Amino acid sequence: SQELEQSPQSLIVQEGKNLTINCTSSKTLYGLYWYKQKYGEGLIFLMMLQKGGEEKSHEKITAKLDEKKQQSSLHITASQPSHAGIYLCGADALWDSWGKLQFGAGTQVVVTP
Amino acid sequence: DSGVTQTPKHLITATGQRVTLRCSPRSGDLSVYWYQQSLDQGLQFLIQYYNGEERAKGNILERFSAQQFPDLHSELNLSSLELGDSALYFCASSDGGGKGYTFGSGTRLTVV
Numbered sequence: 001s002q003e004l005e006q007s008p009q010s011l012i013v014q015e016g017k018n019l020t021i022n023c024t025s026s027k028t029l030y031g032l033y034w035y036k037q038k039y040g041e042g043l044i045f046l047m048m049l050q051k052g053g054e055e056k057s058h059e060k061i062t063a064k065l066d067e068k069k070q071q072s073s074l075h076i077t078a079s080q081p082s083h084a085g086i087y088l089c090g091a092d093a094l095w096d097s098w099g100k101l102q103f104g105a106g107t108q109v110v111v112t113p
Numbered sequence: 114d115s116g117v118t119q120t121p122k123h124l125i126t127a128t129g130q131r132v133t134l135r136c137s138p139r140s141g142d143l144s145v146y147w148y149q150q151s152l153d154q155g156l157q158f159l160i161q162y163y164n165g166e167e168r169a170k171g172n173i174l175e176r177f178s179a180q181q182f183p184d185l186h187s188e189l190n191l192s193s194l195e196l197g198d199s200a201l202y203f204c205a206s207s208d209g210g211g212k213g214y215t216f217g218s219g220t221r222l223t224v225v
Contacts, residue, residue, distance in 0.1 A: 033214065040201065041218065042203070042216055042218035042219050043216040045115075045213075045214075100158055100169050100171070101146070101158065102158060103158075104155075105155045106155060106156075
């Protein structure tokens with residue numbers, strides 16, 4: 001099965017600073033999803049990337065997909081307290097079975113004043 | 114509201130007992146997925162149903178079973194519960210084409 005490795009495992013960033021989270025796959029990425037989760041709560045969909053080189057932005061969050069590197073990055077500009085939480089990347093495991101998401105372990109983001 | 118409804122939100126039960134978690138998918142979605150999230154295992158895929166049929170199985174224990182009904186809602190049955198089954202259980206739905214997954218808010222199961 002596919003493995004998704006997220007880095008860093010956790011990070012602390014000062015409010016107003018930028019941050020980047022990486023998600024690397026052991027297999028070819030057919031679809032890469034980013035979700036945000038507040039501890040103990042549900043998953044909030046952020047973005048979906050499907051094509052190599054694709055880049056999407058929403059407010060201060062930008063995600064890119066490097067198909068050749070089998071990697072995606074999530075970049076937050078000028079972080080705010082509302083950006084705190086756990087960020088999860090998920091990939092379509094189409095080679096394994098029909099369209100199910102497998103997830104990385106998550107990156108915990110803490111935003112300090 | 115994501116459109117995926119999970120009930121109950123919280124459940125506390127004793128070891129050895131059996132519980133049923135319910136999920137109503139987003140309108141129009143034919144696929145339902147169940148995930149378990151525990152502190153030490155992260156978000157683990159359990160099982161997928163598409164239009165009433167089982168499509169994929171992940172790390173689902175034999176004590177666990179699921180089904181999807183004609184109205185497309187799904188139930189996850191957990192039996193002979195152990196302390197280690199305490200976790201957040203999420204349901205997600207999609208249109209079946211792998212083009213987007215919507216998650217419910219989860220059911221927090223505590224086994225005491």
